[in-house]
Amino acid sequence: MKKWFLAIVLLSVVGALAACGGSSESNDKASAKSKEVKIGATAGPYSDMLKTAIVPGLEKKGYKVEIVEFSDYIQPDMALDNGDIQANLFQNSIYLKSFAKENNLKLSALISVPTAPMGLYSKKFKSLDEVKDGATVTLPNDPTNAARALNTLRDEGLITFNESADPITVSEKDIVENKKHLKFQPIEAGQLPRSVDSVDIAAVPGNFALAAKMSLLDALALENMLDPYRNIVAVKTENKDSQLAKDIKAVVESDDFEKVIDEQFEGFGKPNWMK
Known part of the structure; x- marks a missing residue:
């Protein structure tokens, strides 16, 4: 009886440890998944800005970023609202407010970026x-x-x-x-x-x-350029205070970001917060 009792206890302990291990592995996978993000942009200078000035900074923070390029000014916000992408960069805050109101979308400006002036x-x-x-x-x-x-x-x-x-x-x-x-x-x-x-x-x-x-x-x-005309990074309003949003802001506010802008985006006007 003692032998059977000890065997049952041992199996229970092993099962508990396996469950803990499985839970830890599951958490690791979930954590890795949360670091996989998609950011939208229209093809051109702002897609380039993502590639050269923003994505490298996010990758240093452990993110795996996919840039999704759009050919119009409608789909980037629709994709953001339905969760196909987690942020976008292509519009100014005036357009964002107008489009979001017309289409009943809950999107918010996160931070403004240097923009090609008229x-x-x-x-x-x-x-x-x-x-x-x-x-x-x-x-x-x-x-x-x-x-x-x-x-x-x-x-x-x-x-x-x-x-x-x-x-x-x-x-x-x-x-x-x-x-x-x-x-x-x-x-x-x-x-x-x-x-x-x-x-x-x-x-x-x-x-x-x-x-x-x-x-x-x-x-x-x-x-x-007036600041309301400058392009912004947009996110869903419910995600404005998420870790991803905080990390995007940190990257855009970094010295590395400004260095790339100065070297590769000549003539782009900087928002007031950068001056």
């Missing part, structure tokens, strides 16, 4: 001082980017706004002085790089300029 380009003039009276200016036909173009022209002293105008929503109707009698021609943002060949000045958003192999530093003037 530039005033010309093949007819070497400086804005040469701009002639009645010159034609192409600018984006969507309200948000049109406001950015008008703000840039204002900053360069070519136009003046009504004192009550909101820089975020300013439009042509807010112009009270147009010193050079500029003629504005709104067109699709994607067509702006090509318009440089046929008009006096083209206000080209940075992402479209880079996609067309234009150098930001060739612009006659670059936008003094």
Whole structure:
């Protein structure tokens, strides 16, 4: 009886130890799984920013990161909301708030990053001082980017706004002085790089300029970008305080991140928190 009793006790102990081992192994697998993340971006400079400036920092923290590239501005937020990706980088906070509201999504901005500014380009003039009276200016036909173009022209002293105008929503109707009698021609943002060949000045958003192999530093003037126009890393609102979110912020706020930006993203305007 004693032998049987001891055998039963021994089997129980071995079983308990095996269970503990299995539980530990299961926890290790779960922990490793939580370090596997997918981050979305549109193809171009912000996908490059992920590859060169953000992913390496996350990998040092033990993450295995897959970059998912999108070809439009709709799917990255839909994929974020349904959990197919854990973060994305392609939009500014104005677009995020508007899109999330229209589609009943609960997404939040995590941190802003250096962003390619809009530039005033010309093949007819070497400086804005040469701009002639009645010159034609192409600018984006969507309200948000049109406001950015008008703000840039204002900053360069070519136009003046009504004192009550909101820089975020300013439009042509807010112009009270147009010193050079500029003629504005709104067109699709994607067509702006090509318009440089046929008009006096083209206000080209940075992402479209880079996609067309234009150098930001060739612009006659670059936008003094307001922070709401800068691109942001977005996450689901419920994950805003997650460990992943904290680690992404830490990477973006690091000296290594800024070094890569300075070396590989010339002309990109830095958000106020970096200045």
